[in-house]
Amino acid sequence: MPIEVIAFDADDTLWDNETIYVEAQTQFKQLLVHYHSPEWIDKHLYQTEMRNLAHFGYGIKSFALSMIETAVELTDGQITGADIQKIIDITKAMLAADVELLDHVADTLASLKDTYTLMVITKGDLRDQEDKIARSGLASYFRYVEIVSEKTPDSYAAILRRYSIEPEQFLMIGNSLRSDILPVLELGASAVYVPHHLTWVHETGDASAIEQPGYFEIEHVGLLPELLTQMES
Amino acid sequence: MPIEVIAFDADDTLWDNETIYVEAQTQFKQLLVHYHSPEWIDKHLYQTEMRNLAHFGYGIKSFALSMIETAVELTDGQITGADIQKIIDITKAMLAADVELLDHVADTLASLKDTYTLMVITKGDLRDQEDKIARSGLASYFRYVEIVSEKTPDSYAAILRRYSIEPEQFLMIGNSLRSDILPVLELGASAVYVPHHLTWVHETGDASAIEQPGYFEIEHVGLLPELLTQMES
Numbered sequence: 001m002p003i004e005v006i007a008f009d010a011d012d013t014l015w016d017n018e019t020i021y022v023e024a025q026t027q028f029k030q031l032l033v034h035y036h037s038p039e040w041i042d043k044h045l046y047q048t049e050m051r052n053l054a055h056f057g058y059g060i061k062s063f064a065l066s067m068i069e070t071a072v073e074l075t076d077g078q079i080t081g082a083d084i085q086k087i088i089d090i091t092k093a094m095l096a097a098d099v100e101l102l103d104h105v106a107d108t109l110a111s112l113k114d115t116y117t118l119m120v121i122t123k124g125d126l127r128d129q130e131d132k133i134a135r136s137g138l139a140s141y142f143r144y145v146e147i148v149s150e151k152t153p154d155s156y157a158a159i160l161r162r163y164s165i166e167p168e169q170f171l172m173i174g175n176s177l178r179s180d181i182l183p184v185l186e187l188g189a190s191a192v193y194v195p196h197h198l199t200w201v202h203e204t205g206d207a208s209a210i211e212q213p214g215y216f217e218i219e220h221v222g223l224l225p226e227l228l229t230q231m232e233s
Numbered sequence: 234m235p236i237e238v239i240a241f242d243a244d245d246t247l248w249d250n251e252t253i254y255v256e257a258q259t260q261f262k263q264l265l266v267h268y269h270s271p272e273w274i275d276k277h278l279y280q281t282e283m284r285n286l287a288h289f290g291y292g293i294k295s296f297a298l299s300m301i302e303t304a305v306e307l308t309d310g311q312i313t314g315a316d317i318q319k320i321i322d323i324t325k326a327m328l329a330a331d332v333e334l335l336d337h338v339a340d341t342l343a344s345l346k347d348t349y350t351l352m353v354i355t356k357g358d359l360r361d362q363e364d365k366i367a368r369s370g371l372a373s374y375f376r377y378v379e380i381v382s383e384k385t386p387d388s389y390a391a392i393l394r395r396y397s398i399e400p401e402q403f404l405m406i407g408n409s410l411r412s413d414i415l416p417v418l419e420l421g422a423s424a425v426y427v428p429h430h431l432t433w434v435h436e437t438g439d440a441s442a443i444e445q446p447g448y449f450e451i452e453h454v455g456l457l458p459e460l461l462t463q464m465e466s
Contacts (some may be wrong), residue, residue: 040341055325057360061294065360066299072314084317126359127382162410168298209395216240 001168002232006112006224007146007159009174010129011123013221015136016100018198021063024090028067031083035075037215045070057149059125064091097126099136102196104222109141111150111225119144121159121172123151151179153186160187173224175199181215190214190231194221234401235465236423239345240379242407243362248369248455249333251431254296257323263301264316267363268308278303289384292358297324321390329360332369335429337455342374343397344458352377352394354405356384356412371446386419394422406457408432414448423447423464427454 011017026046029038036044056062062096067087071079112118119143122129129147133139144163148155160170168190170176174180175196184191191214210217244250258278262271269277280324281299300320304312316347345351353375355362362380366372377396393403399423407413408429417424424447443450451460 055328056294057358061289064298065321065324068317072318072321075314077318078315079314079317081305081308081312084301084308084312085305087299088305091298095288109358126380130382131260147359151362225443 001166003170003171004115005119005163005165006171006173007119009172009176009180010120010123010132011198012175012199013173013180014120014138015102015107015132017194019100020094020097022024022198024063024067024094025092028071031073031086032071035078036153041070041074043073048073057125058123058157059128060091060094061125061128063094064088067091087176094133101136101138102221104220106138108221108224109138112228113141117143119146121146121148121156123148123152139143151176151183153183156187160189165198166231173221185212185214187231188214190216190217192216192218192224194206194218234399235381236349236404236461237402238350238352238398239404239406240352241407241415242352242405243353243365244357245408245432246335246427247338247353247402248335249369250367251429253327253330254332255268255431257296257300257327260323261304264319265304265307268311274303274307276416277307291356291360292361294358294361296327297321300324307349307411311457328364332365334369334371335454337453341454341457342371345461346374350376351466354379354380354381354384354389354399356381364374384416386416389416389422390419393422396464397436406454418445418447421447423449425451425457425460 009016025042030040032041043216045066048070049063052066053068056065064087067090068084071083071087081183085194109118109220118141120133124147126147133142133145146159148159154193156172159165160167167187170184170189172184172191173194174191175194175201177193181193193215194217216227216231218224242249246443258275261278262274265274278299281303282296285295285299285302289298297320299457300323303319304316304320342351351374353366357380359380366375366378379392381392389405393400398418405413405417405420405422405424406427407424407434410426414424414426426448428450449464451457451461
């Protein structure tokens, strides 16, 4: 059964996202530079984020609350109100950051849109993701947009059911082994891993994916049309 | 054309929500009691929330960031790290609060589920709303759950299109004139206003709704089956 539906992850697959977090984290570390080393701050921020994931979920607002909590903790409560406000301002700048498309994305979507049903499957904050899709200029390429709170085999299966898509017809493209590749392979569908130069450590999965049927990997999304031609021949 | 699909708002229609915000706000005011009057704090918090709506959207995490920003502003930056941590702890307690069903909700859904297609249409934070639906014990009554970032005529129209529902077949139930009633009437569908004893001032709409065709009002959701009988006769 040939591929009919191609779904793209959004952050760090269609546009840069991790860069925005890394820059925010650099500013955050500068605020706390008199208290701790950058490595110590990074380590504690990540621990706070992981601890808060069950409360807050993903996205920039959750990251903001974890930055604030980490700042209080690492300064023994000595953080000033002015510095707390700076963290909130960093957060607002993250939410307003330009959507920078990755290389080849617009051309590739344009070349695929008449042959395949294209969709976005992304996780994170509903409003922030909607806003980025609108500002990306890519919205017209996608028939469906699905924003989910977690990318698990169950959440993918629900989407396939909703649109009556068979796993054999479905191809997922993304930069996270954990979220975009492994759960999709588990359903018996295919997935193309497109590594991004920056990927949040939480999103790296084990490399067992590459042993499974349905797994493909390309260097950048511009190589997708060629891969599809190979898959179909 | 008879009603076939009944959609329920969630917060303060199926379960208590505003109570959780009011309690959190009371705790917040206690933190700042040495700086300002409760009225002054309420007023500034609401102003901060409205100013931040475009950045943060709805939901508890947005409310948390607005509480923190208000605390910094109203204390001229003198707020302590310990009090900032208390605001974050208030936030976590809000997210973990029990889902308290409103009176008559479970019985009413049980009595309607075999005759009508029931759905939830709610706005706010994706993860928080999914979590509350799961914890409410009501999930099995609903064929569809739609979580949107804003309730506008466009967002309702998109949902009706997605499930091939004609406006004449659709009835929305909710406690917000602004979000649940007015945009639905604008599409030519019907809507039942069920006032809640607490409704966030942002969600009150003008009373022009009650002059429009398709508008109904009941005191509590337990009166819905009787209303439906009247509508059909």
